[in-house]
Amino acid sequence: MAAVDFSAASARFPYVLTLPQLRTEAILETRLRDLDPHALVRGAKVDSLHDDGGRVRLHGTAGPAGQEFETSARITVAADGARSPLRRLLGTPCRTRDLPDTYLMGDFADTTGDGPVGVLYLESGGIVESFPLPGGIRRWVAHTDTLLSGATAEDLSALVFERTGVRPDPRSNTMLSAFSVRTGLARDLVRGRTVLIGDAAHEVSPIGGQGMNLGWLDAAALAPIIGASLDGHDVGAALAAFGRDRRRAAGVASLQAQLNMALGRPLPPRLLAVRNAGLSGLFRVPAVGHLVARRFTMQ
Numbered sequence: 001m002a003a004v005d006f007s008a009a010s011a012r013f014p015y016v017l018t019l020p021q022l023r024t025e026a027i028l029e030t031r032l033r034d035l036d037p038h039a040l041v042r043g044a045k046v047d048s049l050h051d052d053g054g055r056v057r058l059h060g061t062a063g064p065a066g067q068e069f070e071t072s073a074r075i076t077v078a079a080d081g082a083r084s085p086l087r088r089l090l091g092t093p094c095r096t097r098d099l100p101d102t103y104l105m106g107d108f109a110d111t112t113g114d115g116p117v118g119v120l121y122l123e124s125g126g127i128v129e130s131f132p133l134p135g136g137i138r139r140w141v142a143h144t145d146t147l148l149s150g151a152t153a154e155d156l157s158a159l160v161f162e163r164t165g166v167r168p169d170p171r172s173n174t175m176l177s178a179f180s181v182r183t184g185l186a187r188d189l190v191r192g193r194t195v196l197i198g199d200a201a202h203e204v205s206p207i208g209g210q211g212m213n214l215g216w217l218d219a220a221a222l223a224p225i226i227g228a229s230l231d232g233h234d235v236g237a238a239l240a241a242f243g244r245d246r247r248r249a250a251g252v253a254s255l256q257a258q259l260n261m262a263l264g265r266p267l268p269p270r271l272l273a274v275r276n277a278g279l280s281g282l283f284r285v286p287a288v289g290h291l292v293a294r295r296f297t298m299q
Helices: 021-035 085-090 153-164 207-230 236-263 269-283 286-296
Strands: 045-051 056-062 067-073 076-078 094-109 119-121 128-133 137-144 175-186 194-196
Touching (some): 045 085, 094 236, 207 236
Antiparallel strands (some): 045 056, 056 067, 094 137, 128 137
16 A cells, blocks of 8 residues: 655664564663673562652662662652552552553564565454564564454464465464553653653553653653763753653654554445555655654654
8 A cells, every 4th residue: 555665764774673672671681780780689679769859768678588678869760660669659640541452463483575574454354563573583463353362373373364365374473462552641750859761651552662662762861861960960950851851752652653553443344445545645645654754763
């Protein structure tokens, strides 16, 4: 129906990069241990925090024996997920909404011949998305009528074949996940010297990788503020601006993700044909294709 040229989003990087989450986490952990072998503490739980205006003081337990600890920092960053315990300790409200969309996702050996190209199949039974991953793997994501928690690789392979004519080999499956979608946005991303980022601040559909990329952008915007604080500068105004800007960006990404999901919902064949013909005509307008490329890459 259409193709998107990502050179419109970036002349230097005219493509989309994908990396499995496990690999991403391994790279981050290795770098952190290089900087400070003792920085990463697993199995710790913060049960209270107090902001005295100069530092945030944290109390909690860590280790198998639940040993108590206390620590403090000029800025505390809460990146503890969509059900953030630190957000609850702060008393920050978060508006959430469950969406009706459910998906089945899995990774298989890539036998499509599509190479480095991602393909979206807009079918009457619901969208099927196909993206290349490193190592000759391709990720398949299919819209489902209900949450298929007990589905198998064979089930996903059959569903993809029914809608697209492509049959991933279930014997090559390396990851399988069924998921539903919820959106959420914290009322305040900054409370004193504590900052919410990532899913703790905003939850959007995982379709398109928008949520993880929002987290990267949060961290990139926050890093120089943390550096300035460590240098002794007053960063109150910078933190307030950070909160406003990143909350606005999360709202835009959430609306975009919901639009993407709406386009992937099942439609009767006749309505689907009319809609797809209209979209195809729009994509022939260069400005529209360029806008889609920029929004997909969050430019």
